[in-house]
Amino acid sequence: MNALLLAAAAEEQPPLIPHLDELVIGLIAFVIVFGFLAKKLLPNINKVLEQRREAIEGGIEKAESAQIEAQSVLEQYKAQLAEARHEAARLRQEATEQGTAIIQEMKAEGQRQREEIIAAGHAQIEADRKAASASLRQDVGKLATDLAGKLVGESLEDTARQSRTIDRFLDELEEKAEAVR
């Protein structure tokens, strides 16, 4: 044990009683810290933190507006695309309809022409038949009377022709033929 320790022991005081000198120094030391921080350094950094917050928020706003713009452009594009699709579909539909109509028309025209031709043919045939039949009737009547004249030896031509006998005979023949057919 040396003198220093003994001196210290003699000076010992209760540890929970503040030493006034130390209290004063402690308060001064704290006031130095508080003064610098509160008056200068923390306001400094607060300003910058605020600026940074604004910068970040500005950036976010910018990004948001860009996104909204991109969204609207995308929607526009989609709308245009849909419109074009509609248009194409409409055109295709129209073409199909037109094609169908044309085909239909052509068919009808063909049908009509065919019927016309057939009808003309029929009329021609009928006319020919009638002409043939008339000339036949005449020829057959003539032949028959000629033949009968030759058989009986005199001309029966006029009387026979004037009578309706031959005609009736021929009509009967025709009727028979009809009935057979």
Next chain:
Amino acid sequence: MSADQTLAFDPDCHIFTGCGFPAPGLHTFMYEPMFSVGGFDFTKPMLLAILGSLVVVGFFWAAFNKPKLIPGKMQMVGEAGYDFVRRGIVYEIIGKKDGEKYVPLMVSLFFFVWMLNLWSIIPLAQFPVTSLIAFPAGLALIVYVLWVSLTFKKHGFVGGWKNIVGYDKSLGPILPLVVVLEFFSNLLIRPFTHAVRLFANMFAGHLLIVMFSLATWYLMNGLGFVYAGASFVMVLVMTAFELFIQAVQAYVFVLLACSYVQGALSEHH
């Protein structure tokens, strides 16, 4: 550097030499003045307190003097510390709106206390200034004065007293008991415990480190070297532990300061 009483023992004093263990004690916390001006004795803890405040100011000066939008390394660290106290303690306890005014005080308190604690394990300093009751008492006094003045400013004279003693009619017959208890608890005991909590933690921590350090030296003789090794390991362990406790105690001190301010600002229960 200073008349450090913890070294005021015979360096030749070892075990097995008939020399008793020079146990640390209250004298470990007593310092001979480095110099005296008039009647004022300037001691090592005082020097450390002043140096500590300069270190804190220096750090924040380097970090925040010319702050930039995109922070450098120093500013980043400073901002992290600032944010820890501001958001982690003040906003949490008092709230953002009411608390903003007290952020500078709480930030100063936290880093000042932490630095004074940190001296404990910084070579050459090796003394937690806050293990002298005067330093925590001064800081607790600041918080106490703030709390009392805020209470009366916010609630008026009668309302302030009601706030302090926890006056609440709905308590009925136990109201007088509550009033007496709260009066003592809030007005008299609380500033005391606020200071002593910090003081006692740092006091005990320093005592342990000194004890194991002295024991390491004292045991360095013959067979004692084995024990000296164990003792030295304890020095390392306690130093690491103190590093943790120093931060925790600074945090607790500021946390309590905030909760007192919050109590003064809140409507009485």
